[in-house]
Amino acid sequence: MSQDRFTPGIVAGRLAPEAYGQAFSDLHPRLDDHEALVAADRCYFCHDAPCITACPTDIDIPLFIRQIATGTPDAAAKTILTQNIMGGMCARVCPTETLCEEACVREKAEGKPVLIGQLQRYATDHLQEQGVHPFTRAAGTGKAVAVVGAGPAGLSCAHRLAMLGHDVVVFDAREKPGGLNEYGIASYKTTGGFAQAEVDWLLQIGGIEIRAGKAMGRDITLNELREDFDAVFLGLGLGGVNALGAEGEDKAGVSDAVGFIAELRQASDLAALPVGRDVVVIGGGMTAIDAAVQAKLLGALNVTLVYRRGRERMNASVYEQDLAASKGVRIVTNAVPRAVIGNGAVREIEFDYVGDDMTPTGQTLRLAADQVFKAIGQTLQGDGLPDLDGRKIKVDGMGRTSVKGVWAGGDCASGGDDLTVTAVAEGRDAAMDIHKTLVG
Structure with missing residues (x-):
């Protein structure tokens, strides 16, 4: 976002200094003891619980809720963490409203599910x-495994391997481990430095070394890792950002939503973070929602999220869409960016309205904008990688790639749905297959 700092209209300190803490406070504060017991008491403890099936990490949800109800939250946490070592973060960011809570029998019968996500946070x-x-x-097994990427998939894989007695070295391009948990999630979802605290806690298992500032291709290669280690797991994530394909998108004031969120997450003083007066976010997923809401919380007067399809096609859940609307974000659908307009810096952005088949209707929309964020998907970066399936690394059901001794999982691998909880599951399952391969 460095170019934005010199773009007219993008300024810092739009709010009173004391307003930032309130704006970025915890979206869902943790339940207290009484609230947790009341929430746990609503669970039917189903024998064939559909919530378990809906959880990508297969947590025994009725069991951990029963453990909370009987006053043993630490036992509940171990039930969760046995399946999902990053259960604390997933309790904060997982779209439970479309997974376990949507499948909850209480939701089906009453339209009000058990607060599974908040109970998980309480316990962990x-x-x-x-x-x-x-x-x-x-x-110790005497085996050493390289993990590339210290995000949810990589850390989940590393923890399970370390627990099984392997020595693990985790390489990551950034200076802090955590991946998207540290750099890519809205600040109001994970406050108080929780992402790093969870990583520090996870590393207490021992046997895991973090080597920061080591990027695939620049500092390490897959061939080198295969020579030096008994197995390799790739949890690279997606480092590139797709282009808008609109005329003038190189103008000052146009940047990546991912970079904006990362800068906000690492800022020591939110009042010093510049934001536009008229902000437009292009995309329909969680990154777009997070960028739009946080721009509004930083004091932008007008924030518009524009998506090329209808609301029902947005990757962001209805809950997240409603959250954005409640914060004052305007959502425009069925519009595709046509041109970024301005003399050096963006002043307006023009869109073509399109039908469900993406055919232009002949109508256009022009929005005032001094800051535009692209959130239209990310791409895999890196040379010398295993075979791809489309734009991601091709893997089988256990995460094995086309290269012997190399596994992959998380956002960089095919077949996933780009959720933190799914990445954790894929890292865990790959670790179990690596262990089986190495020791039988």
């Missing part, structure tokens, strides 16, 4: 605040 936070790690390493 309670345990992690004790500073105790509930798992121990098995006896």
